[in-house]
Amino acid sequence: MSTEIKQSGVKKVVLAYSGGLDTSAIIPWLKETYDNCEIIAFCADVGQGDIELEGLTEKALASGASECHIVDLKEELVADYIYPTIATGAIYEGTYLLGTSMARPIIAKAQVEVARKVGADAVCHGCTGKGNDQVRFEGCFAALAPDLRVIAPWREWEMVSREDLLAYLAERNIETTASLTKIYSRDANAWHISHEGGELEDPWNEPTKGVWIMTVAPEDAPNEPEYVSLNIDQGRITHVNGEALTPYGALTTLNDIAGAHGVGRIDITENRLVGMKSRGCYETPGGTVMFAGLRAIEELVLDKTSREWREQVGAQMAQLVYDGRWFTPLCESLLAASESLAKLVNGEVVIKLYKGQAQAVKKRSPNSLYSEAFATFGADDVYDQKDAEGFIRLYSLASRIRALHTK
Numbered sequence: 001m002s003t004e005i006k007q008s009g010v011k012k013v014v015l016a017y018s019g020g021l022d023t024s025a026i027i028p029w030l031k032e033t034y035d036n037c038e039i040i041a042f043c044a045d046v047g048q049g050d051i052e053l054e055g056l057t058e059k060a061l062a063s064g065a066s067e068c069h070i071v072d073l074k075e076e077l078v079a080d081y082i083y084p085t086i087a088t089g090a091i092y093e094g095t096y097l098l099g100t101s102m103a104r105p106i107i108a109k110a111q112v113e114v115a116r117k118v119g120a121d122a123v124c125h126g127c128t129g130k131g132n133d134q135v136r137f138e139g140c141f142a143a144l145a146p147d148l149r150v151i152a153p154w155r156e157w158e159m160v161s162r163e164d165l166l167a168y169l170a171e172r173n174i175e176t177t178a179s180l181t182k183i184y185s186r187d188a189n190a191w192h193i194s195h196e197g198g199e200l201e202d203p204w205n206e207p208t209k210g211v212w213i214m215t216v217a218p219e220d221a222p223n224e225p226e227y228v229s230l231n232i233d234q235g236r237i238t239h240v241n242g243e244a245l246t247p248y249g250a251l252t253t254l255n256d257i258a259g260a261h262g263v264g265r266i267d268i269t270e271n272r273l274v275g276m277k278s279r280g281c282y283e284t285p286g287g288t289v290m291f292a293g294l295r296a297i298e299e300l301v302l303d304k305t306s307r308e309w310r311e312q313v314g315a316q317m318a319q320l321v322y323d324g325r326w327f328t329p330l331c332e333s334l335l336a337a338s339e340s341l342a343k344l345v346n347g348e349v350v351i352k353l354y355k356g357q358a359q360a361v362k363k364r365s366p367n368s369l370y371s372e373a374f375a376t377f378g379a380d381d382v383y384d385q386k387d388a389e390g391f392i393r394l395y396s397l398a399s400r401i402r403a404l405h406t407k
Contacts, residue, residue, distance in 0.1 A: 010034040010149060012120040016111055016137070017041035017068065019052070019059045022126040024176050025165045026153050027063040030124065033156075037122075041068040042114045044107040046077050047190025047248070063174055067118070071110045074190055078247035081106050082191055085321055086290060087235035087345070088338040089298075089314030092322045095266050097284045097291065099192025104133060105326035108140030115148060122149035129155045132273045136324030143327035184211065190251055192264075192284040203269055203279050214255065214283040218262035218356030225354035227361070228257055230293040232349065235342030237290055254286030262356040264288040273323050289358050293349040296360035300368040301344040313337050 013030055017023045027039050041060035045053060053070060060068040081102050092098055115123050123141060127134035129152070138150055159165055169176050183198040193214055199205040209217060231239035237250045245253060258264055264285035269277050302310060317334045325331060347365030351358050373382050393400075 007034050010037045010122045010151070012038045012040065012118065013122045013124050013151060014040045014042050014111055014115040014118065014120045015065070015124040016107065016126065017043050017056070017060055017065070018126070019043075019056045020126075021162065021165050021169075021176060022154075024059065024063050024174065025159070025168050026124065026126055027060070027065055028172055028174060029153055029157060029168070030151070031064055034122075034151075039065045040114065040118050040120060041065040042111050043068065043070045044103075044110050045070055045072045045074060046103050046107065047074045047252070048188040052188070069114050071114070073106050073110055075246060075248045077103060077106050078190060078251050081326075082251070082287075083236050083247055084335050084338065085317065086287070086294060087342045088317040088334060089295070089310055090318035090321055091291075091314065092318045093268070093270055095268050096270060096282065096322075097192065097287050098318065098321050099189065099282060099284055099287070100133070100187050100194055101136065101321045101324070102191060103189045104136040104324060105140055108137050109144060109327075112141065112145045112148070115145065120148070122151055124151040124153070127152065127154065130272075130274060130276065132322070132324070135273050139324040140327055186213075188213075190248060190255075191287050192282055195281040195283075196278065200279050200281060207267060207281050211281050212265065212283060215259045215265055215285050216262050218265075221260065221262040221355050225352050226257065226261060227350050227352055228254070228289065229348060229350045230290070231347075232293060232297050233346055235294060235338070235345040237293065251286045251290070254289045256286075258285035258289045258353055258358060259283075261353040263353055263358045265356065289351050289353070292351050292358045292360050294345065296349045296363040297345050297347045297365050300347065300363055300365045300370055302341065303369060306341060310338070310341050313341075 013034070015023060015026060015030070017027075023041075027041070030037060030039055041057075043053065043056055056070060057068040085098065085102055090098060092101070111123055114120075123145070125134065125137045127137060134152060134155075138152075141148060141150055159168060166176070184195045184200070185197040187194045195207075195211050198211075200207060200211065229239075229241050230237050231242075236247070238244060240250050240253050240257075264283050264287065265281070266284075267279075267281045269279045272278050298307065298310065313334050316330075317338070320326070320328070320331055320334065344367045345365075346367055347363060349360050349364075350362035352361045
């Protein structure tokens with residue numbers, strides 16, 4: 001397979017490297033295309049699991065990289081990106097908990113930091129020209145390091161398929177564990193795992209059991225429910241079943257507990273940023289429980305208008321995170337608004353896990369606005385029901401005036 005015409009002006013590139021087929025081919029392609037530039041492999045450990053990280057440095061060096069930097073971002077991801085985002089209530093198109101989207105800003109930020117450390121003049125990613133991630137990464141690069149050149153091989157090279165990439169590596173005697181039998185395209189981190197491709201490309205096909213990894217099938221989950229308690233402090237989960245845990249520790253603990261009950265599966269056809277629709281299956285077991293807990297405490301502590309505002313913030317935040325605009329003034333503003341409201345979101349909630357469902361069944365908060373004395377259907381001494389008559393007359397005054405004018 002012929003190589004591209006050599007390009008100059010790039011001496012050192014930091015590549016977002018996973019060890020998969022695409023990035024294994026990118027390393028030799030960069031050296032051939034950009035005048036034998038030096039390649040620094042960078043991998044973000046965002047909780048994708050030890051299997052994906054095992055032997056990664058050796059793979060990168062064997063493919064032609066001069067160094068490989070594996071950066072542990074797990075705690076920072078959950079504490080500084082996931083927790084603030086879920087406190088806003090951000091859910092994309094009503095169902096997607098933004099698992100892939102939330103991880104991209106911290107990965108891009110760490111990649112830029114490695115680039116600065118090694119004195120690189122370019123950064124490179126393996127995102128395709130069809131997906132959302134190219135926009136997310138490059139939007140972050142633009143905000144954090146506009147001076148660095150961005151190289152996107154899928155928009156430059158002539159290869160168009162998995163077969164092309166395998167042939168390219170074979171011609172250069174570069175070993176890879178990839179094969180033509182790969183069925184699904186997956187992205188994993190501590191928050192979730194996504195699945196695309198294979199039979200999922202036809203929305204008429206029900207996902208087979210081979211799709212799912214983090215969760216058991218709800219019909220195969222235990223026949224007895226499990227109850228899990230969460231302590232929440234200013235919109236952040238601090239304890240699970242009474243045990244104090246770091247943000248990452250709380251998430252992984254809930255992933256294990258909820259995944260065993262089939263909690264956190266969704267199958268959606270979403271609108272990508274680039275304009276097309278895509279079908280994906282997502283597993284977010286621990287995150288689903290966290291959302292249920294936060295919403296339960298919010299029901300107790302946020303008044304009507306504050307909750308309406310939080311929902312507006314959440315809707316805007318979901319779109320912003322999905323579109324890759326984390327490092328923007330708008331994001332800072334939305335997070336500040338959410339943080340202000342979250343000061344009241346304190347309390348304890350018990351979530352019932354059963355056959356794929358996570359339901360808040362107990363909740364309490366020192367900031368609760370709920371008063372049994374006022375809400376009771378029984379006799380009370382604190383609420384004069386006659387007062388409602390005047391309130392209703394004033395509340396409906398505009399409607400009454402309009403009706404009088406139309407007679």
